[in-house]
Amino acid sequence: MEIAIIGAGSRGLVATQRLVAWARQTTHWSQLRITLIDPYGVGGRVWRQDQSHLLLMNTNPANVTLFADAVDHIAGPIVPGPDLYTWTQTLAADFIRQVAPPHTDELLAEVAALAPNGFASRQLFALYAAWFYTQIQAKLPAGVTLRVLTAEAQGVRPQDGRYTITLPTQQLLVDKVVMALGHYANDATPEQADLAQQAALYGLTYVLPTEPQEYDFSQLQPQQTVILRGLGLNFFDAVTLLTQGRGGRFTRGTDGWLTYRPSGQEPQIVAGSRRGFPLRAKGVNMTDDTQFHGQFINPEWVAQFTEPGTMSGQELLSRVRREMAYAYYRVLLRTQYPQVDADALLAKWVQSPDPDAVIAQTPVRAHDVFDPDALLHPERQYPHSDRREVMAAYLTADVQLARRGTKDGPDAAALEVLRDVRNDLRIIVARRLLSETDYYQELLGRFKRAEAYLAVGPPDTRIEELRALVLAGVVTILGPAMAVTVDPAHHQFRAWSQTYSHQQYYADWLVEARLPAVNAETTQNPLVRSLLQQHLARPQRLTVANARQVTGAVDVDPLRATLLPGRDDSDGLFFWGVPTEGATWFTTTTPHPGLPDSVISTADCIAAQIFAG
Structure with missing residues (x-):
């Protein structure tokens, strides 16, 4: 054989x-x-x-x-x-x-x-x-x-x-x-083909999506501007190669935060994406890694569906959201409301058709109520994120959220659920339990976009390093709705935020900082x-x-x-x-x-x- x-x-x-x-x-x-x-x-x-x-x-x-x-x-x-x-x-x-x-x-x-x-x-x-x-x-x-x-x-x-x-x-x-x-x-998209053609015309460098360990920045000169499109994992790798990889180093300041010490060999990095915010840091893992068995998504619930297309996509996502809320309140009550009988309250919350009403009858303050939309839409709390101090504040808060950990941080515990339910979701997908419409629109569409931002992020150390680089002026992050074109007047790539379009950036380098689709x-x-x-x-x-x-x-x-x-x-x-x-x-x-x-x-x-x- x-x-x-x-x-x-x-x-x-x-x-x-x-x-x-x-x-x-x-x-x-x-x-x-x-x-x-x-x-x-x-x-x-x-x-x-x-x-x-x-x-x-x-x-x-x-x-x-x-x-x-x-x-x-x-x-x-x-x-x-x-x-x-x-x-x-x-x-x-x-x-x-x-x-x-x-x-x-x-x-x-x-x-x-x-x-x-x-x-x-x-x-x-x-x-x-x-x-x-x-x-x-x-x-x-x-x-x-x-x-x-x-x-x-x-x-x-x-x-x-x-x-x-x-x-x-x-x-x-x-x-x-x-x-x-x-x-x-992949074959170039029409936009990529157009950018590549114009880059060749003006002698610019255009890097298509690829594996980050294969980036070749040897021809990118110190202080030259490079535009990175994408704020995901490839972005963090590119930034690392262009800063620490060129002799820069981080030191711990008296305030407890990292400070970047440039080597002088770094380029100027301008980066952005549709969302305009980098992926959220992974919460520090402080829990025992035992097999996850959810209150709302578990093998017993999935086993009730025996025929393809019989599970509702909206119900599935509602259960994911409620699973996250359960993990959130379990940690919140233990760490911040010790006067509450958490076991009794959560038992009532699990059974209630109106769980928000159950929480409303407790001492939990309004700003402590679980709000996944706040995690998913940082632009609401951090408008004008193109400003250095605003982006630094967001990154500071993200590091703090991650370092509270999955044991003592309510938000980190909630986000960990998105990783915990993956095996259940694999079974649901493998058995085709969702209709094709629900699968495409709800799971592949709405849910996957949210999960990619909230649960597939870098180590918290990378977010802290980015904070230091932003404050040092080495990295500039555009606001939401990044746009890129080739400017025929400047013979360069031009990048800007369509949300905050007052600032335009020009560069001879454009890197699609993401893996191929x-x-x-x-x-x-x-x-x-x-x-x-x-x-x-x-x-x-x-x-x-x-x-x-x-x-x-x-x-x-x-x-x-x-x-x-x-x-x-x-x-x-x-x-x-x-x-x-x-x-x-x-x-x-x-x-x-x-x-x-x-x-x-x-x-x-x-x-x-x-x-x-």
Whole structure:
């Protein structure tokens, strides 16, 4: 049996480990040969060992693993191993010294100082992934071989019950193919094509969406202005590379806050987005990581819906909101209203058809009533956010909110719910319990936009650093409704806020500071294009209000990780990961120890199907 796994990131590595674990308990085949295919080798494009040590993960190291554990819902054998934090405290230093990657001294210092609820560098996780692969390789059962091909898979086609994979210099014939892909560039949109054309005309630099570790700022000169469009995670990485990456440093002032000490090599950074505010900081994790079981969203409630399209999108979002409020009041009452019998009050609140009325009868002050709209719309509290002092005040408040933590901060506890309910939402999406209209408009539309701002943010340290950079005048953040064009009079990019349009900024550089969108129909990935051209795969399309809408996803059966439309000659093809975002829910994740994990369970499901064949 020959199996190819295309993509050697975290998903591809977990799939490899699951196949080897299944092989260890069976004599299904006398020989099993597994080939991992990735142009970047083990770790893939995101988890590269040669990237800047300054770039951070945005998940705590104690909450990241590549191993299955007893709580995972899998049929295959459990092969235990350390999570990222445990590895750093036990085996990492010896492995780092053995491999001797770039920044070895910084990595050794990092593992010595890392806290379980801190944030590890992405380079450190890349080494954890490399170590994980060595453990698989060292413990292969008899008859199993494993190799890595550092090449890009350019196509897959059926051939006499097997599959031919086209690589740049060879073709590989295999029995099964597991595709675990990440983000890829797309064809330029009309706006991007126009900006690129004008940039070429005037000798400007225009950077399309890409992975942040691949930014090349070597030609960007000190004090030259660069415009960053986007205030998400790529923005924070770009800012880090352009400040600390150029010798700037942060020191702690007498007021307890960071102050930025420029090196003189920094550019002037102008940034903005539609919202005009950067993603909210992640709340400091101070709670025990036990399996989430909500009051309003839980497996028992989801199990009541047995047929596709029978769950109301409005009810689902109402329950999410109420779940957040429950977490908020549970912390608020304990920390700020100890005179209230919180257990009794919350029991009444849960049962009440009018929970706001229950709170109104308590000592809870009006300004302490849960208000998610205030979190979602900071522009209401911070108008004129284009002013340096206003943005600094917002960032100050955001750091303080995050550092109250998920145990003692009511708002941080509420926002943590958005991460806690992801597994329930994955089940809802996989079983197609929402109608296509509700799914597209409510979950993919209204909810996902809110969740992306509130729950996918950077570490609190990045927000504090940004505050210092804003006060130092190194970073300027535009107000809401950012607009960008090329000004033919100045022969430069021009950026401004359509909300506060009095100030215009000009630059020779424009960076689309975001990852490429998931878009099956415009992707430049040759493998996905090959599948679509052969009709082995199709873009996901939904019927919404009697019109067809695309989500951008490659359409799959989420319960089996198989391609739709499901041709007979695609039975041995498995497809999962980022290009399925939309057909599946929240794919940009790494396995979480101690909780049932979708990456682990999907990898095991794929292995089970292969070994059943």
